[in-house]
Amino acid sequence: MNKYNPLEKILIYFGIFVFMTFILLPFVEMFYASLRPLDHLFRSPYQFYSDDLSFWAYQEMWNTVPMLGRYIFNSFFLASCVAILTLIFVIPAAYAYARFKFPAKNTSLYLLLAINMFSGAVILIPLYKLLRTLGLLNSYQSMIIPGVAFLIPTSIWLLKSYFEKIPIDLEEAAFVDGASRVQILRHIIAPLSTPGLVVVGIYAFIGAYAQQFLFAITFNQKKEYMPIPTGLYEFIGYQSVKWNEMMAAALVGMLPVLLLFIFLQKYIVEGLTAGAVKN
Amino acid sequence: MNQKLKSYTAQTYIAYALIAPAALYIILIVAWPLLETIRLSFTNSSLAGEDYVGLENYQKMFSSKKFNGIVTRTFVWMFFSVSLKLIIGLIGAVLLNANLKGRSIFRVLVMPPWVVPIAIGMLGWLWLYNGYFGIIAGVGMRTGILDGPFGFLAYKQSAFISTIIADVWVGTPMVTVFFLAAMQGVPRDLYEAAYCDGASRWDRFFKITLPQITPVIITMSLLSAIWTFNSFEIIWILTEGGPRGSTTTLIIDTYKQALGNYKFGRGAARAVVVMILLMLFAGFYLALLARINKKISHE
Numbered sequence: 001m002n003k004y005n006p007l008e009k010i011l012i013y014f015g016i017f018v019f020m021t022f023i024l025l026p027f028v029e030m031f032y033a034s035l036r037p038l039d040h041l042f043r044s045p046y047q048f049y050s051d052d053l054s055f056w057a058y059q060e061m062w063n064t065v066p067m068l069g070r071y072i073f074n075s076f077f078l079a080s081c082v083a084i085l086t087l088i089f090v091i092p093a094a095y096a097y098a099r100f101k102f103p104a105k106n107t108s109l110y111l112l113l114a115i116n117m118f119s120g121a122v123i124l125i126p127l128y129k130l131l132r133t134l135g136l137l138n139s140y141q142s143m144i145i146p147g148v149a150f151l152i153p154t155s156i157w158l159l160k161s162y163f164e165k166i167p168i169d170l171e172e173a174a175f176v177d178g179a180s181r182v183q184i185l186r187h188i189i190a191p192l193s194t195p196g197l198v199v200v201g202i203y204a205f206i207g208a209y210a211q212q213f214l215f216a217i218t219f220n221q222k223k224e225y226m227p228i229p230t231g232l233y234e235f236i237g238y239q240s241v242k243w244n245e246m247m248a249a250a251l252v253g254m255l256p257v258l259l260l261f262i263f264l265q266k267y268i269v270e271g272l273t274a275g276a277v278k279n
Numbered sequence: 280m281n282q283k284l285k286s287y288t289a290q291t292y293i294a295y296a297l298i299a300p301a302a303l304y305i306i307l308i309v310a311w312p313l314l315e316t317i318r319l320s321f322t323n324s325s326l327a328g329e330d331y332v333g334l335e336n337y338q339k340m341f342s343s344k345k346f347n348g349i350v351t352r353t354f355v356w357m358f359f360s361v362s363l364k365l366i367i368g369l370i371g372a373v374l375l376n377a378n379l380k381g382r383s384i385f386r387v388l389v390m391p392p393w394v395v396p397i398a399i400g401m402l403g404w405l406w407l408y409n410g411y412f413g414i415i416a417g418v419g420m421r422t423g424i425l426d427g428p429f430g431f432l433a434y435k436q437s438a439f440i441s442t443i444i445a446d447v448w449v450g451t452p453m454v455t456v457f458f459l460a461a462m463q464g465v466p467r468d469l470y471e472a473a474y475c476d477g478a479s480r481w482d483r484f485f486k487i488t489l490p491q492i493t494p495v496i497i498t499m500s501l502l503s504a505i506w507t508f509n510s511f512e513i514i515w516i517l518t519e520g521g522p523r524g525s526t527t528t529l530i531i532d533t534y535k536q537a538l539g540n541y542k543f544g545r546g547a548a549r550a551v552v553v554m555i556l557l558m559l560f561a562g563f564y565l566a567l568l569a570r571i572n573k574k575i576s577h578e
Contacts, residue, residue, distance in 0.1 A: 004379070015374045016385055019367070023389055023452065026403040029414050033406060044428055046417020089301040096297035100290045108298075110569075114561045115309055119509035121530050122550045122557070123312035125319060125543045130312070149308035152301050206394060213398040213512045218538055229398030233516060236405060243406055250402045254395040261394045265387055269456055 027251075034058070034248035041243050058252070061245040067223055068249055071231035075209060075253070078140060078227055082147040082208035083201050089148065090155040090200065095189070097156065098163035099171075112153040120146060120214050131219055142219035143227070147211060151204045158203060162196025163189075199267045202260055206268075209257050228253035313554065319547035326541050336548035345524070346532070350552075353508070353528040356443060360507045363447045365500055368454030373484070375455070376462045386459065393452035401516040404445045408432050408517070435525035438518050442526050446513050450506065454499055461495035462488060494571045501564040505557065529553050 004012065033041060035053040062068055096102075097109060127146055128137075136142050166189065174184050212227035220226065226234075232249055235241065261268070320336055322329040340346050375385050392400060407413050410430030419425035431441045465488060473483050511530050514520060520527035520535060527535070533553055537546025 004377070009379065012374055012377045012379060015370070019371045019374060020385065020388060022367075022448065023392060025414075026400065026407055026448070027391060029407060030403040041412055044411040044417075045420035046412060046414050048417075089304055092297035093301040096294040100294035100297075102291040102294040105294075108302075110565050112305075113568075114558075114565060115305060117505045117509075117557055117561045117564070118309065118313070118554070119511060119530060119557075121509070121511055121534055122553050123309060123316060124534070125324075125537050125547055125550065126312035126315035127308070128538065129543070146308060149305055152305060156301065210394070210396045212396060229396050232402060233398060236402065236516075243409075243412070246402060247406060250399045254399045257394055257396070258391060261390065262387060265390060269390075269460070 030247045030251055034244050034251060036244055038242060038244055057242075057244040057248040060242075061249045061252075064242055064245045065231070065235060065249055067226075067231060068228075070224060071226055071228045072253065074140075074225060074231075075212060075227040075229075076256070078143055078147070078212060079205050079208040081140070081144050082151065083204040085144065085148045086151045086155050086204040086208075087197065087201055089152055090159055091197070093152075094156050094159035095163055097160045099168070109157070112156055116150075116153045120150060120211075124214075124218055128218065136219075138220050138222045138225065140225055143212065143215045143225070146215045146219075147208050150211065151207050154207075155200050155204055159193075159196060159200045162193055162200070165196075166192045195267075199264065202264055203268055206257050206261060316547045316550045316554070319543055320551045322544045322547075324543035324547070329544070332544065336544050340545070340548050340552075346549075349524075349527055349529060349532050352439075352525075353530075356439070356526075356528055357504060357507045360443045360446045360450070360510075361500065361504050363443070364450045364454050364503050364507075365496070367447065367451050368458055368499075369496070371451065371455040372458035372462060375459055386456075389452045389455050391452070392448050393456075397449055397512045398516060400449065401445065401513055404448075404517060405432075408441055432518050433522055435522060438522055438526050442514050442517050445517060446507060446510055449510075449513060450503055454503060457495060457499050458492065461492040465491040497567060498564070498571070501560060501567065505560045505564070508553075508556065508560070529556075 034057050035055065036050045037052060037054070037056070040047060040050045040052075065071075097105065123146075131137050131142050131145075136145070170188055170192075171184050174188055179187070213229045213233075216227055216230040217233070220230075223231070223234075228249075232246065232253065235246060319329070321331060321333060323332045323335070371389065375382055375389070407415055408431040410416050410433065411428045413431075415431065416425060416429050419429065420427065429437070432438045469487050469491070470483055473487055478486065508528075509530060510528070511534065514526050514528060514531055515534070518526045520531040529549065530553065533546055533549040536542055536549055540546075
């Protein structure tokens with residue numbers, strides 16, 4: 001029943017081709033533009049063919065965007081801080097949701113989902129005033145603090161489902177044998193949940209890396225703390241954008257998350273879709 | 280001892296203690312600001328200070344033609360964006376669900392727009408939409424559809440459509456992945472039985488696949504309505520809400536009022552409208568989710 005005749009095959013592949021063109025064209029064109037010399041890009045109408053492709057823009061961009069290295073470091077630093085903090089808050093909470101029965105358990109779980117639906121834009125004003133009062137505007141903290149809040153809900157849901165996969169019998173057996181809660185946590189839960197923790201940590205990292213715009217343009221004006229998206233966005237305002245270098249820098253900026261995701265896509269997608277599909 | 284592990288009250292205390300840090304964090308950074316926004320919407324708060332002004336912000340807002348236009352525009356923008364995401368996502372999922380060579384590679388290749396930072400992806404779209412040198416204008420000029428350079432983001436209507444397309448590009452992968460996951464969850468024996476009864480591929484899609492994945496389609500419509508409603512970065516980077524306000528949605532307007540002009544009170548009133556609409560969406564979504572879960576657990 002899964003056999004397709006040649007015509008059907010051609011139609012399906014053609015459909016996939018059109019669909020994929022829509023999805024991937026921007027990336028392909030960004031990469032192509034990054035390889036072309038600037039005077040080839042600045043021809044109207046668009047020239048499809050360039051004969052002298054090179055990686056020159058990838059060297060030159062460091063001069064054109066002098067703080068690019070710093071922006072990349074900032075993006076990594078911010079995303080790592082957010083991911084680690086998120087894990088610290090989420091591990092105990094997810095464990096409680098996976099293992100204990102308590103009043104308001106389901107209600108609070110759904111409330112968490114509801115929080116996910118609020119855009120950060122709705123709460124910018126009080127946060128702006130709060131950060132200003134605390135003297136935290138224009139600092140790393142101004143981007144980390146709100147970032148963590150918006151990753152906690154999904155991370156709790158994800159990690160909860162990993163904890164639930166660890167058989168409770170193991171813990172009960174250890175408890176009967178006289179192990180303390182701390183011992184159970186160290187010797188049973190921790191090793192068994194490492195894969196889940198890694199996946200949730202990476203999910204938080206990717207999420208934190210991806211959300212570095214709204215809070216960053218609102219709460220931080222200092223160049224030395226800017227992550228890649230806002231750093232590059234500043235350059236678009238300039239009169240003549242060196243598009244080949246801009247595209248090179250953009251691709252370098254998205255590469256880390258893309259690689260992380262490709263290696264771990266199976267686990268992340270499984271975790272995220274499990275809630276919506278099988279639940 | 281085992282008794283103690285199961286004892287209800289001890290469990291409750293431990294559970295609350297474990298959840299407390301995350302809960303307090305969210306209360307401080309999300310819940311309190313939400314309430315504070317409501318309070319600020321009744322004041323003329325700015326960097327200078329604040330006074331209670333009652334409903335003034337709301338009266339001004341609702342009597343302004345511009346604001347009513349923004350609300351309508353937001354829903355039109357959302358409607359097109361969400362419908363396109365769902366339709367393209369469903370077609371994409373059907374195509375990638377076909378049992379052909381290379382499908383596992385294609386499944387990974389759909390995801391990049393979803394994963395890369397939206398703000399960086401939009402830099403690419405800025406280049407694609409470039410009126411003189413971009414590839415889209417280029418194809419248009421070479422095929423004769425355009426008779427000269429055309430700035431897609433410079434005119435009201437084309438900017439509106441261009442931001443929708445970019446938003447669809449960002450949102451489609453996730454919809455596709457969820458639909459695909461749902462399609463794979465449909466029990467195989469349903470198809471086998473239908474096949475034995477001589478149902479065509481078309482019949483099998485409309486009579487088995489579609490009804491089976493309807494819950495996921497409904498959930499995804501609501502979720503993507505919520506995300507599309509919240510979409511900020513895409514419009515902000517491509518047009519900043521322009522030209523002449525033609526891509527200013529509620530979120531963009533809220534941001535501009537609050538942090539462009541530092542008129543916190545007026546911004547807060549808009550944020551409250553956004554909040555109420557979001558709560559409606561969220562309420563729908565959660566009620567639906569609860570119903571679907573109940574139905575499944577009853578079966």
